[in-house]
Amino acid sequence: MSKAWAGGSTRAWRTQRARVLRRDNYRCVLCGEPANEVNHRVGKADGGGDDLGNLETLCTPH
């Protein structure tokens, strides 16, 4: 799909990442602790994309 994002640190990815963090109020979706990691629910290797539906905020332990 978006091969340009495959590097993981493009401007587009950082923008998308910031959107996910804001949507989840900078909190881990699993434990509710403050978090600043964004995870792919379905990994890119398994065909997951960079759309908001496939991204979630997680804390570092998760």
Ligand SMILES: [Zn+2]
């Ligand atoms: Zn957590």
